[in-house]
Amino acid sequence: MGQISYNPENKSQKIKLYTLYWLGYILLFSMIQGLPEDDFIMAWRNEWYSVLPKILFVTIIVEFLMPNLLFKKKTAIFIGCYVLLILVFAFLQRLIDNYIILRYYMTFWKREPLLSAPVFLYNVSKLQFVVTTPIAFKLLYYLAEEKNKVQTILSEKLQAELSSLRNQFHPHFLFNVLNSLYSKILNKSDDSAEIVIKISDLLRFSIYDLNNKSISLQNEIDYLKNYISLQQLRFENQLQLSFSLYGNVENHFIEPFLILPFIENSYKHCLDENNQGWITIAINASDEWLVVKIENSLPEHYNTIGDNVRSGIGIANVKRRLELLYPAKHTLTIKNEMLSFFVSLKIKIKDVSN
Incomplete structure (x- = not known):
């Protein structure tokens, strides 16, 4: 135009x-x-x-x-x-x-x-x-x-999808997940089939569900759980994770790929030089509002070398999409502390009847 x-x-x-x-x-x-x-x-x-x-x-x-x-x-x-x-x-x-x-x-x-x-x-x-x-x-x-x-929203959404796909299915990520799967298969672990299903669900979501203007909040949460589970396979005991879900996620809809960039960001930046770190994720769904709080550790030297996790392309992109898709219907708070990074996102969610 x-x-x-x-x-x-x-x-x-x-x-x-x-x-x-x-x-x-x-x-x-x-x-x-x-x-x-x-x-x-x-x-x-x-x-x-x-x-x-x-x-x-x-x-x-x-x-x-x-x-x-x-x-x-x-x-x-x-x-x-x-x-x-x-x-x-x-x-x-x-x-x-x-x-x-x-x-x-x-x-x-x-x-x-x-x-x-x-x-x-x-x-x-x-x-x-x-x-x-x-x-x-x-x-x-x-x-x-x-x-x-509308064209800007579509463009921003496409960029978010492509960026997220690159992060999720980056060869390094898949390599680690498949290695974990291979090890489970050799040990005849019962987790092998579940890992395959999670990878399949991620691919299905990325290929099909993202074509929709909005998806059910339940599907979005399931997708996030699958992504988190596969990431935990990569880090095993190196990363301490706390994931909490409150409220009722049924009968609500949300634009896809609004929460994931923040979770991706936490995994990307939480490990220190000893490959140790922690992430806390809390999701609360009420009748009208979805509140997501994510906090992760930062290496001691992280802020002293000029890095700033809030300036990433993924976060900048989701900020812009929130402004376009939820004007006056969202609150985003980001705090970049010395040893931790905190995100609080509050979104007015759509009911199935709307």
């Missing part, structure tokens, strides 16, 4: 566009009303007197009501406010016409009653005309921005 030249958050650009728009509007209606009477100057002056209510009307509709009501799916309230405002400003326009323009500058023109239907409707139509272009422009930009946001 091409770059959009208009940025509604750029105040100076917005002021310039509005200035050009209103100058164009005044010029247009001055010509429409001035040419038949062959008095362009009078029409130009009258439009300047009556333009302020129109500017205020358009600003309220485009800059306040559309972002706060229409774009937040409060369409009925928006329409009600719109109708009320256009009637109020049409009446205000009638006051200006009768008590300023006709009284001091067009005394030869007969003054109609304030609520005269033909004149009042003319002012309503004029307000509707003047607000149509800004509304259309704002709406088109909003739709383009939403489309761009």
